[in-house]
Amino acid sequence: MSRGLLIDRFLDDSGWGGCGRDPLPVDCSFRRYERLTCDDGRHAMLMDAPPPMEDVRPFVKLARHLRRMGVSVPEVMAADEEEGFLVIEDFGDDTYTRLLARGADETALYAVAVDVLAALQVRPAAVDVDVPRYDTDKLLDEAVLFTDWYLPSVTGHAVDPIARIDFVDAWASALAAVTGAPDAPPDTLVLRDFHVDNLMLLRDRTGIASCGLLDFQDAVIGHPAYDLMSLLEDARRDIAPDLQAAMQQRYFAARRDLDRGAFMTAYRVLGAQRHTKVLGIFARKAVRDLMPAYLCHIPRLWRLLEQNLSEPALAPVAAWLAKHVPAEQRRIPEIG
Known part of the structure; x- marks a missing residue:
């Protein structure tokens, strides 16, 4: 049928x-x-x-x-x-993306989204669901999308196997600051795709209920920094540094239990991992799935990735990229 x-x-x-x-x-x-x-x-x-x-x-x-x-x-x-x-249920058409394009109050929309995260993460029962853990192995599996899809799309050939092993080793070292840190906060439910494309304004609801979530089926159990970083370091949208800082402050005001220094180290490491992964995903979409529309975001992803590489925990990754990915390869792939 x-x-x-x-x-x-x-x-x-x-x-x-x-x-x-x-x-x-x-x-x-x-x-x-x-x-x-x-x-x-x-x-x-x-x-x-x-x-x-x-x-x-x-x-x-x-x-x-x-x-x-x-x-x-x-x-x-x-x-x-x-x-x-x-x-x-039909949540209507008011995605954050559409509202922001029409000039909606950016600060107000992001504030409610941050409040949703803070409220969800402090509820112990949030982790009482059978989903995978966002552990080092899973994060590494995602990171190699960069070597397996993005780099071949700009160089025209597969990455040297030894270089790929060194890439994994560099990321394993960096991720130890997240998954193995003694001062890490308790794990929480990580929604993974928490950004404006997947958020909606529900005008008939108030408080955190006024922010509707659409794309959450890939949720995992992991570090609470991931979703805040996903919201504020958006692959598809530029966000002003002052807004990012204000939303981070709003989050910390609600999460006074957190060690800010350790949290922000994890934030930058996970941000670099996500941007590395998404570079690979967008290249794979273009090459394998014939969906090139997302390639326009490649320059933004590189800017976000390079900003995070100043984090000391990411020094091994920064060194690998400096050695294997020269400036001329940090670009939109020429597909087809």
Whole structure:
């Protein structure tokens, strides 16, 4: 049976058949969305996440968990986890990205997002969910996307195996300041893609509930610095240094239990790791998945990465990059 017919059957069986269906623009994943509008006034979103490329089960599990934690995420109204179909609550069109493009109050939007993180992270039950740990092995697996996808896309050849081993060793040394630090804070639920593309303003809600979360199915258990860094060092958007500093101060005002120095070391190390990873992801999107639109963000990623390399814990990574990636290779790949 075709996927279109499977969708029709799922909607009929779940009570959403016969509703109007309006496709939404595709994102960086293989997921596809349609807005459902019914004659009886109901409205929702259809998520089409085709296996094996996508798996809706983590989304369902984490949506239920986060709702129990008091965080605004879409309610799952119907699910066919085997085929990869969900009907979820429609949060509307007011993504942070669209609002900021229209001139919305940047400080106010970011402040609520920071408050969401601080509130979630201090709830002990936030980690009571079966998700992977964001440990050194997982962080290293992500970092090598840079050597395996980004560098070949700019050099035209695979990275020397010995150089790749040295890259992993450099990152293992740097990450020890995060995963092995004796003064590290307790682990928390890390949402991983916490940035303006995945946040929404819910005008009918107040406080932290007014910030809706969309993309959280890849959540892990790890260091609390990761999501704050993901928000304030956005691969897709420039954020003024004074706003970054103000939001960091707001976060620390709510998290007085944290050692700021150790936290900011982890913030910069994890920031460098994320930017390194995303350079590889965006190159892979262009080369493997024929999605070159994200390559325009490569210069910003390099700027963010290079800013973080002044962190002493990142000295081995900075040295590796200085040796193996000259300035002329820190650029947008010429795909095709």
